[in-house]
Amino acid sequence: MAKVTIDGITIEVPDGTTILNAARMIGGDIVPPTMCYHSKLKTSGGYCRTCLVKVSKGSEKDPRPMPKPVASCRTTVMDGMEVQNLLSPEVLEARAGVVEFLLANHPLDCPVCDQAGECDLQNLAYENGKMGTRYEFQKREFEKIDIGDKIQLHMTRCILCYRCVKTADQVTDGRVHGVLNRGDVSEISTYIQNAIDNDFSGNMIDVCPVGALTDKTFRFKSRVWYTKPVDAHRDCPKCSGKVRLWYKGEEVLRVTGRKDQYGEVQDWICNDCRFEKKKTSDWVIEGPAHIQRDSVISANHYESLKALKATIDRQRKSLPHGHKTTLGHGALDPNNTH
């Protein structure tokens, strides 16, 4: 066991735990935001750098601070380690920088993006970004690509978190998916466009933190905040069968995996469950899903607007001075959700 202190809160965790997971065990505001780490994917994390924290004391044995900020999702705790997240202005500044980098070439086409409302990048920018943009050059663009008949890749929105690559590697068989080129013209690709054809490829949609991989069967059908998430299951021979159904009225518009409070999928689901079972009668309904992070969705259906307003006010107050964002702002305004 190792004792680690994060933003002044001490917890004992098993050896080998990452700083991020230690923070998640503590919970609450001190948990660093993540974009590329995914608890169900091995070797994920380390890429986006949003989870950077400062190690102000290395360990009991070697108390020297680490000279550079570290990615909390890929750094294991040492006994006696002291970590600063929200308490370090440097960390907040570095994170605001990461948000700016992630948005520099992002198209900001939220109004026409299916992911808007349940997008990790919107959340990240809202909570950790700064107002305005300083990037004034032409943004990069890619052609949209259909990966099979059910999934669309809109590379222009991609933040290169590598989650879909890891999913293709670890969850599907016969990997045909990876990264082409390098630097800021890197692109996710299947090499031969239509090659993705296996039972679990749809999970790439769920792991994508932005709107780069979307469900073609749901395309432009509805804004997510007009749909109601309901947990359901079925006896599936291929997968866990534990899904989330997204209703508009009586109609199931889409089926996804269930995500936890950090937006990470809990159980992989197969393409049959995702794309073929869109009738209520296909499922045993468990009840409404509680969506924690994407308050837009929860607010619409399951929580009173008053409670939501209180949450937002509280969050706004707890934000460090000047930390506001242009993204998702309107969407999160309770007055706007009707």
Place this chain on the structure above:
Amino acid sequence: MAGKKLLLENDHIEGIRSLRVYRQHGGYQSLEKALKQMTPEQIVEEVKTSGLRGRGGAGFPTGMKWSFLAKPEGVARYLVCNADESEPGTFKDRYLMQRIPHLLIEGMIASSFALGARTSYIYIRGEYFYVARILEQAIAEAYEAGLLGKNILNSGFDHDCYVQVGAGAYICGEETALLESLEGKRGNPRIKPPFPAVAGLYGCPTVVNNVETIAAVVPIIRDGGAAYASIGVGKSTGTKLISASGHLNKPGVYEIELGVPVEEFIYSDEYCGGIRNGKKLKAVVAGGSSVPILPADLILKTANGEPRLMSYESLADGGFATGTMLGSGGFIAMDEDTSIVKNLWNFSRFYHHESCGQCSPCREGTGWMEKILHKILDGNGTLADVDLLWDIQSKIEGKTICPLGDAAAWPVASAIRHFRKEFEEYVKNGKNIRDVKHYYRLNNLVEV
């Protein structure tokens, strides 16, 4: 007095590239000594005593690196030679491999014996394909002479050495990207830990060393670590190859004893012979494009007024505020007519092009900096752009997976730190700066 040479001593000898001539001049005697008179532990000890530091850029003590190598039972270990040499301004490894390939091969075999590596690889950048042929020929000669393969020199030590040509990406010089590429994968740096000493090539314990580092093991075995350590100053022991380029009378590869004054290196006839065409020195990038640029006064003398020496410590004196780094030994001199802004744009373009794109600050920041510099060069920049550049580099530095992010940030930071006036001149007057040389002289912008 000419400095002592350990690597390029026999460089002038005709035919030294061949095994026959190389052996006539003492070649492979270190290997013989290593295999017949020394234990692997003794060699590691000698390398530690020598104080040899990695010549690839970071200057990490080689003996210490070797002693970190994990040695689990029944698991292969590898030695990998980093011959990717892609840092702008650096061309010493090529010179060495091209002229005296057997020095590297001998170093590879002896070092592998010390590390217990049955197999070693020389990973060489794609643009050096003709050098790869030279190495391959040398390796073939060595096999034929029983210096490679089974039971080398009847010592019972077996070793195979292979040359692998890269596809020409700077990032594949970063040791973990190199290992990925060597395994046949995309050359992305790995996220550390684990370090190569524990899990390197194919997950096995691996040492990655620069060409020059491995070559230096040959004279260390021959003369002993103490003799090597007696050359140089302080913790900068032995000799170092410097690739000198830019506006010098005699650019080229020089072997220096560490500790030669920078002034002597630039101006003496033994080395670079002064600045071309009688011009004045404006600035120097002392250790390859990644290290901070210094104006003439700070490269010749430290902030305390001490003469600056060609050593790890002296070049770093003053930290980044007034110092720089020895880096890979890529010494680029710039005369009074050089535009620092234009040069910086050139460097930034390089880092933008070479970023692997894994982590967001480097992927997005390098391109952004290049674009802003281009805008400033075009005469469309503002003072706010200069501040923005500063801010962007500060948000890349230290926040990335591999040091390429730092390498992209430092040149920007140092150019602004020491030559801010020049950036401001471009902002005010950039449209008129067509012919840089002419403009600089007219406007007396040079402070030498």
